[in-house]
Amino acid sequence: MQQDNLNERIWQVVAAIPQGRVATYGQVAALAGAPRHARYVGTVLKHLPAGSTLPWFRVLNAKGELSFPKDSSAYQRQREALEAEGVVFIAGRVNLATFGV
Structure with a gap:
């Protein structure tokens, strides 16, 4: 599995x-042809260039939670971006059955 090719598929x-x-993250990995590489998806998204228009904020952990610490600006930025698109949080989680792909 070539890394550059996998990165492109993840994007x-x-x-x-x-x-x-x-x-x-696991769904993205599986759809990109790399099941069991959910952590790698996080790494790829973490290293997006500044100003990227890729909707990275639409990727959550398996519990439907954001992976950033709750008191961080990154958490707030991701949550606000999702809420602006109509995604609802209940007790800090997104219902994956309702809002998942």
């Missing part, structure tokens, strides 16, 4: 997540 999967919907 394509994330770009295809519709507005107002979310996917988990």
Whole structure:
């Protein structure tokens, strides 16, 4: 599995997540052809260039939670971006059955 090719597939999967919907890191990995590489998806998204328009904020952990610490600006930025698209949080979680792809 070539890293550059996998990165490109991950970017394509994330770009295809519709507005107002979310996917988990594991789902993105599986759809990119790399099941069991959920952590790698997080690494790829973490290293996006500044100003990237890829909707990275639509990717959550398997519990439907944001992976950033709750008191961080990154957590707030991701949550606000999702809420602006109509995604609802209940007790800090997104219902994956309702908002998942």
